[in-house]
Amino acid sequence: MSRRYDHARVQEYWQHVWDRDGVYECPEDPENPTYVLGMFPYTSGALHMGHVRNYAITDAYARYRRMCGDDVLHPMGWDAFGLPAENAAFERDTDPESWTRTCIERMRDELEEMGFGYDWSREITTCDPEYYRWNQWLFTRLHEAGLVEYEAATVNWCPDCETVLADAQVTDHERERADGTTETTEVCWRCETPVGRRELDQWFFTITDYAAELHADLDELDGWPEGVREAQRNWIGRREGAELTFEVPGEGPVDVFTTRLDTAFGATYLAVSPGHDLADAAAATDEQVAEYVESVRAADPGDAGLSGVETDLTAVHPLTGEELPVYVAAYVLDDVGTGAVMGVPAHNERDHEFASEHDVPVRQVVEPVGEDGTDPAAAPFTEDGMLTNSGEYDGLASSAARERLLDHDAVESAVTYRLRDWLISRQRYWGTPIPMVHCPDCGSVPVPDEDLPVELPEFVRTTGNPLDAATDWKETTCPDCGGPAERETDTMDTFVDSSWYFLRYLAPGSEARSTSETASVEDAPFDTDAADEWLPVDVYVGGEEHAVLHLLYIRFFTRALADLGLLDTREPVDRLVNQGTVLHGGRKMSKSKGNAIAPHEYGPETTRLFVLSAAHPRQDFEWTTEDVSNAYEFQQDLYRMVAAFADGDVDTRTESAPHDAYLEREVDRTIAAVTDEYERFRFHQAIGELRRFARLLRRYREYDVPYKYAYARGLRTLAALVAPIAPYLGEELWSLLGEDGPLAAADWPAPLSDVPDYRVERRLVDRTLADVRDITDVVDIADPERVEVVVAQAWKHRAHDAVREAEDPAAVPRTLADDAELGADAARAAEYAADLRAERAELEPTVSPERELTTLEQAAWLFEDEFGAEVTVRRATADDDLAAKARPNKPAIHIE
Numbered sequence: 001m002s003r004r005y006d007h008a009r010v011q012e013y014w015q016h017v018w019d020r021d022g023v024y025e026c027p028e029d030p031e032n033p034t035y036v037l038g039m040f041p042y043t044s045g046a047l048h049m050g051h052v053r054n055y056a057i058t059d060a061y062a063r064y065r066r067m068c069g070d071d072v073l074h075p076m077g078w079d080a081f082g083l084p085a086e087n088a089a090f091e092r093d094t095d096p097e098s099w100t101r102t103c104i105e106r107m108r109d110e111l112e113e114m115g116f117g118y119d120w121s122r123e124i125t126t127c128d129p130e131y132y133r134w135n136q137w138l139f140t141r142l143h144e145a146g147l148v149e150y151e152a153a154t155v156n157w158c159p160d161c162e163t164v165l166a167d168a169q170v171t172d173h174e175r176e177r178a179d180g181t182t183e184t185t186e187v188c189w190r191c192e193t194p195v196g197r198r199e200l201d202q203w204f205f206t207i208t209d210y211a212a213e214l215h216a217d218l219d220e221l222d223g224w225p226e227g228v229r230e231a232q233r234n235w236i237g238r239r240e241g242a243e244l245t246f247e248v249p250g251e252g253p254v255d256v257f258t259t260r261l262d263t264a265f266g267a268t269y270l271a272v273s274p275g276h277d278l279a280d281a282a283a284a285t286d287e288q289v290a291e292y293v294e295s296v297r298a299a300d301p302g303d304a305g306l307s308g309v310e311t312d313l314t315a316v317h318p319l320t321g322e323e324l325p326v327y328v329a330a331y332v333l334d335d336v337g338t339g340a341v342m343g344v345p346a347h348n349e350r351d352h353e354f355a356s357e358h359d360v361p362v363r364q365v366v367e368p369v370g371e372d373g374t375d376p377a378a379a380p381f382t383e384d385g386m387l388t389n390s391g392e393y394d395g396l397a398s399s400a401a402r403e404r405l406l407d408h409d410a411v412e413s414a415v416t417y418r419l420r421d422w423l424i425s426r427q428r429y430w431g432t433p434i435p436m437v438h439c440p441d442c443g444s445v446p447v448p449d450e451d452l453p454v455e456l457p458e459f460v461r462t463t464g465n466p467l468d469a470a471t472d473w474k475e476t477t478c479p480d481c482g483g484p485a486e487r488e489t490d491t492m493d494t495f496v497d498s499s500w501y502f503l504r505y506l507a508p509g510s511e512a513r514s515t516s517e518t519a520s521v522e523d524a525p526f527d528t529d530a531a532d533e534w535l536p537v538d539v540y541v542g543g544e545e546h547a548v549l550h551l552l553y554i555r556f557f558t559r560a561l562a563d564l565g566l567l568d569t570r571e572p573v574d575r576l577v578n579q580g581t582v583l584h585g586g587r588k589m590s591k592s593k594g595n596a597i598a599p600h601e602y603g604p605e606t607t608r609l610f611v612l613s614a615a616h617p618r619q620d621f622e623w624t625t626e627d628v629s630n631a632y633e634f635q636q637d638l639y640r641m642v643a644a645f646a647d648g649d650v651d652t653r654t655e656s657a658p659h660d661a662y663l664e665r666e667v668d669r670t671i672a673a674v675t676d677e678y679e680r681f682r683f684h685q686a687i688g689e690l691r692r693f694a695r696l697l698r699r700y701r702e703y704d705v706p707y708k709y710a711y712a713r714g715l716r717t718l719a720a721l722v723a724p725i726a727p728y729l730g731e732e733l734w735s736l737l738g739e740d741g742p743l744a745a746a747d748w749p750a751p752l753s754d755v756p757d758y759r760v761e762r763r764l765v766d767r768t769l770a771d772v773r774d775i776t777d778v779v780d781i782a783d784p785e786r787v788e789v790v791v792a793q794a795w796k797h798r799a800h801d802a803v804r805e806a807e808d809p810a811a812v813p814r815t816l817a818d819d820a821e822l823g824a825d826a827a828r829a830a831e832y833a834a835d836l837r838a839e840r841a842e843l844e845p846t847v848s849p850e851r852e853l854t855t856l857e858q859a860a861w862l863f864e865d866e867f868g869a870e871v872t873v874r875r876a877t878a879d880d881d882l883a884a885k886a887r888p889n890k891p892a893i894h895i896e
């Protein structure tokens with residue numbers, strides 16, 4: 001029989017067994033629900049190494065928890081809508097749907113071959129009408145709840161194709177000028193015509209309604225990496241400050257938002273955004289203002305720079321009563337704060353530039369403390385300092401002034417957020433049609449639920465939005481008045497699809513019923529009862545590029561659905577793992593860079609073992625062929641070891657010997673260690689443990705004829721512990737050992753006895769071995785005859801533990817001296833403890849004196865094996881030299 005493991009020979013068989021036994025199917029009524037989720041892939045056509053890494057992590061954890069007895073939900077689906085499919089359709093003379101379906105078939109095969117265990121009965125595909133109908137249904141619910149807005153927004157426009165372009169469809173075109181410099185223009189990706197801007201009505205989800213909650217709850221997301229939480233905090237951009245009310249004679253009050261209330265006396269002008277009511281009012285009577293507002297609307301917001309126009313209006317400063325000029329300025333954003341600012345050129349960069357451009361005076365009101373001041377006319381002083389030119393507030397520190405000014409009648413404390421509403425309109429074909437109808441009489445009317453889904457019409461190749469060209473589809477009747485009307489031709493951002501897909505996996509079929517008022521699951525996007533049981537997702541694994549958008553959107557959706565009464569949970573994910581990047585040649589592995597390795601180039605388990613052993617999931621690592629062959633060799637080693645035993649090529653004995661106990665204990669320690677590592681997602685450490693254990697097993701076999709029972713248990717344990725990472729190999733080893741399969745459904749191994757201190761025990765053995773090595777080196781004994789290992793007296797352990805654990809170490813010696821249990825040793829223990837106090841910080845945990853003795857006795861064969869010497873292990877007797885040297889965790893050693 002060949003002693004080579006060949007996954008290709010066995011993988012189909014094990015897939016069949018797993019299917020036959022429904023191993024990965026998840027029960028409807030879970031007792032210990034564990035929801036393990038990987039971010040579903042975009043249907044690009046092929047799995048790449050990033051996917052493999054992501055799914056190897058979730059699969060290993062899911063398999064491990066399943067063997068521990070949990071009911072594990074580990075589903076998979078397809079993020080199937082999106083622009084690349086439209087591009088592919090153009091390039092390959094097909095349509096987005098056929099292209100996407102082909103990609104899905106290929107990628108599903110690849111996932112299966114990798115041995116990932118999914119509950120395929122829950123597979124979802126976002127471009128299925130059965131899926132996107134629920135996008136539409138949820139859109140309608142959000143619309144009813146006032147979370148949808150239809151508003152003008154500035155978009156990219158190609159005048160030649162007559163269509164709106166997504167940001168990704170605008171490309172930079174570089175042209176060399178006569179003088180050798182280059183000029184960059186934004187052009188249409190298809191016809192290269194320079195792109196303009198237009199204002200169009202667009203659909204928004206008002207995620208800003210949840211800004212405060214989304215921000216505040218980040219503090220409680222302990223299971224998320226701090227980096228992701230920080231990225232979300234910055235994105236939401238909470239700003240504490242104040243609102244200050246200016247009176248504009250003839251127009252009424254105008255509120256401004258500021259984070260620097262302390263600079264209020266330095267305000268020399270008021271500026272409002274071009275969209276502000278005051279700008280409209282001024283434009284109505286002032287030709288110049290009207291022109292300016294119009295020109296800003298047509299321009300790229302980034303291009304408007306520090307442009308602005310002065311109006312005839314004035315604003316009364318609430319603190320000084322002074323009359324200030326009023327500007328309309330493009331740098332004041334419509335949807336930030338109140339859309340109006342007080343201009344403080346002396347203390348703010350932008351205001352300073354604006355003031356020099358428009359000749360507005362600069363007035364310094366904050367002075368640096370303890371330094372030479374800058375000249376405020378030349379450069380603004382933007383830090384906190386001490387107030388000046390500020391009336392009764394002069395001499396106060398900035399922070400104190402901010403507090404005090406809040407008491408003023410014209411001031412109120414306020415908080416704003418940087419977060420913008422979520423623009424979900426896409427003028428593209430391959431997405432979910434937004435279920436609205438525009439009626440000349442009734443306005444925008446939602447498509448009634450019973451008419452959902454609004455299915456995509458057939459794809460046509462056209463320059464603009466294909467939905468605009470689908471006249472038959474577009475022309476419809478108004479759901480309200482029955483008159484002629486037009487369908488909305490925008491489709492939804494595909495981030496909508498992925499904002500709730502983890503809930504759709506919880507719609508296990510038409511039989512399941514929901515207790516929510518929406519009746520059966522056929523009438524709802526997911527089963528509310530099931531969601532209550534399974535949520536939050538226990539572990540969510542995916543790339544860090546999703547730190548903000550996707551991971552913020554799912555938090556928003558979950559809250560919105562909770563407020564709609566469809567969910568009990570407000571936070572969707574308990575523990576988040578962001579996997580790092582796979583590098584090759586120092587750069588991110590990618591097809592476009594030509595440094596990609598296909599997932600199947602080396603066989604599924606070599607790849608899985610390698611990507612999981614290379615680093616902690618969150619770290620980047622470099623792909624090296626050397627590490628790949630190590631992963632390959634490791635599988636072959638395990639296979640040879642088990643096959644040799646299964647074939648009867650290993651002599652065994654049925655009577656136990658003293659040194660077998662060490663192996664038994666090491667099996668237990670390995671189980672405890674590997675379990676710890678799996679639980680903490682440190683698969684690389686788990687694999688390190690397994691390698692260590694495999695080496696020990698080999699050494700044990702070579703040292704003496706193995707005890708059949710202990711050796712077989714060791715091999716079985718190895719098979720079970722490696723299975724979450726290398727599932728086909730695990731099954732093969734398990735069946736070679738004559739065990740009932742499949743292993744994927746078997747129990748996780750349990751230690752025969754408790755090993756809470758496995759690290760302490762191992763360190764003791766490893767260090768003692770190292771000490772013997774050192775001593776033989778130093779005293780230059782090449783062939784020691786006798787090694788004597790002497791374990792410290794029990795009273796030393798007492799003193800060691802007492803000093804290590806005491807709240808007041810100074811009191812320990814006295815307590816020990818008075819301890820009757822220590823009897824005649826009390827005085828020595830007290831003295832020893834007094835000496836230990838100085839090194840208290842370095843004292844390590846110990847096992848009991850008995851355990852220390854037993855552990856070393858059981859390990860004696862390792863010393864014998866390595867040094868070829870006779871070994872004795874004993875407890876220190878009262879008064880010899882070795883007894884004086886022996887310490888807890890560090891036995892005395894004598895070598896002859």
Ligand code: ANZ
Pocket residue numbers: 239257258259260263273331332333334335336337338339340341342343344347348382
């Ligand atoms: C006066 C002032 C004085 C300000 C000063 C800053 C410094 P950060 O801190 O970056 O979040 N602001 C308020 N609403 C705005 C809008 N709609 N468009 C553009 N800018 C706006 O920015 C907060 C500051 O941004 C606010 O504080 C305000 O300028 C400006 F020495 O008010 B400040």
Ligand code: ZN
Pocket residue numbers: 439440441442443478479480481482483485
């Ligand atoms: Zn109508």
